[in-house]
Amino acid sequence: MRFLLSRLDVDTDFSCFYFDVDVDKKWVSISDKTPKEYASKILTGFDQVINGSSFSSVA
Secondary structure (H helix, E strand, O other): OHHHHHHOOOOOOHHHOOEEEEOOOOEEEEOOOOOHHHHHHHHOOHHHHHHOOOOOOEO
């Protein structure tokens, strides 16, 4: 949540965010259900901060 708050306005509707979690691979990705305008704001740095790698997380 801290990651999202640092990149978005406090008034952002966080209920619009969706993430896919692959438990086996221990990987979190931004779901294509997340509106593109929000996804584009959090894409930079998401993988490095959340997954510890710069591999792309867009589903």
